[in-house]
Amino acid sequence: MDINETIKSQLDENPVILYMKGSPQAPQCGFSAKTVQALMACGERFAFVNILDNQELREALKVYSNWPTYPQLYINGELVGGCDIILEMSESGELAKMVKEAAKQAEA
Secondary structure, eight states, X not given: OOHHHHHHHHHHHOSEXXXXXXXXXXXXXXXXXXXXXXXXXXXXXXXXXXXXXXXXXXXXXXXXXXXXXXXXXXXXXXXXEOHHHHHHHHHHTXXXXXXXXXXHHHHX
């Protein structure tokens, strides 16, 4: 499977997925840690991919998303943004609303 097919497959299979450095239990950068905290506060499960484990994926995702930095959050296959955007959305309540809606749709 080519790397872009891998990315598409991950996005199709996970309504909420975070591409990050490290894991939610052990983030390997401050931006990933802050993003994980905001996502966990939503109270729904989310998938993650440690981009440090796969150099090819890390580079391909930057091109795929046209977003140069990590973390990158996708909801229902769409790029939501990185740390700053996620934190703003978390403060406004918009993030929890989007995450809960994606989780509800996935259950249906």
